[in-house]
Amino acid sequence: MTCRLPAALALLILPALPAGAQSLEDSAARLAELLRAGRAVISENQALINDPGLGDKGLTPEAFLSQVTAAFLARTGSPAVSEDLPPFQRALAEAQLEAMGQTIAEAQPLINMEGVGFKGFIPAVFARLANERFGELADGRAAVKITAPPELVRNRKARPDDWERAVIEDRFLSAGWTRGEAYAEETGPGFRMLIPEYYSESCLACHGSPAGETDVTGFPKEGKAAGDLGGAISITLRP
Ligand code: HEC
Incomplete structure (x- = not known):
């Protein structure tokens, strides 16, 4: 499939997950690991984010997401998104990455604020915002x-x-x-x-x-x- 649907739409029209508790547990575990990877990348960049002497931090959504997918791969040995994933799992991962990217995009003014050290943009806050956005994209x-x-x-x-x-x-x-x-x-x-x-x-x-x-x-x-x-x-x- 070459066309890229907005994540929310993709979730809505995708076939249901094959029945079976194991695949549901796998799907949930992957969501948790990707969230953990996202928090870990915020943590690794915390000193950069908190640097009062620097304006543009270069922590764009693209830069952030490439670190997150690398961290997920390192943690699990499996890519966050791949053709091999069952469609529902793949759509979940795409929606979660989209949610994280949007969260980082919206935080750019805060992250790049010069003259302010601690900005309150910590892993827990990032996770809450990204989870809220993910819930909207996943549409129930x-x-x-x-x-x-x-x-x-x-x-x-x-x-x-x-x-x-x-x-x-x-x-x-x-x-x-x-x-x-x-x-x-x-x-x-x-x-x-x-x-x-x-x-x-x-x-x-x-x-x-x-x-x-x-x-x-x-x-x-x-x-x-x-x-x-x-x-x-x-x-x-x-x-
Ligand atoms: C810089 C201070 C700071 C550090 C370090 C920190 N937290 Fe938090 N934590 C917070 C704040 C602030 C919140 C509330 C975030 C929000 O507004 O949702 C929070 C929220 C949480 C929550 C969500 C529930 C709640 O209380 O709202 C959990 C769970 C949590 N932290 C666990 C951890 C764990 C585990 C670690 C270490 C891996 C950690 N925190 C490190 C400040 C911190």
Whole structure:
């Protein structure tokens, strides 16, 4: 197929994903990995983005997306988009890359602002904006959200719904849960998967101790430690 459809349209007219929980899990896992690649590229460029002495950073959507696809390939050993992917998976990846590119395009004035160091354009903010845009492009067929245990939520938009909250509290935070293991379930509103995320040392400047102290973004720190559950990537698919 040589014609390139706008991602949202492509999703709407593409055939349904072949039935089977495995392909749904694969699709959800790929969405999570591509989101992680996008966040990692923001993180790798954080010093550049925060440079107050530089105007144009050269972090165009094209430059950003080529780093993201390289990071995805390095993380998974598989290209983000290829002819070999099932059509639904491929359309999801294209829509997600489109959403990330639009997010970076819209952030250009902020990223390129001279004379301002920290601009608040961090991986979590990028991820939220890109996920929102992805949800619009996917038009109800797929959604990606980052959520967290209720007491850790900073942005109200990240608040867990009942299903997410139950999975976090009854499974991820339970003693017997295998660290890092995702939970997936066929629910009324679609196939849902929740993937736990844990704080590493690099997160603690903002989410660490002392609890209550204001971090660089203006939020009170949560007083968490490396290894603690920080949140979860939540994916819904309605193929
Ligand atoms: C520079 C400070 C900073 C660092 C470092 C940081 N975060 Fe955050 N984090 C934030 C801010 C600010 C938000 C709210 C973003 C928004 O507006 O949606 C956030 C949001 C989140 C959320 C979404 C839920 C919520 O609270 O709104 C999770 C999960 C999260 N961070 C985990 C992490 C993890 C894991 C790391 C390390 C890999 C990390 N953060 C590093 C500042 C930071």
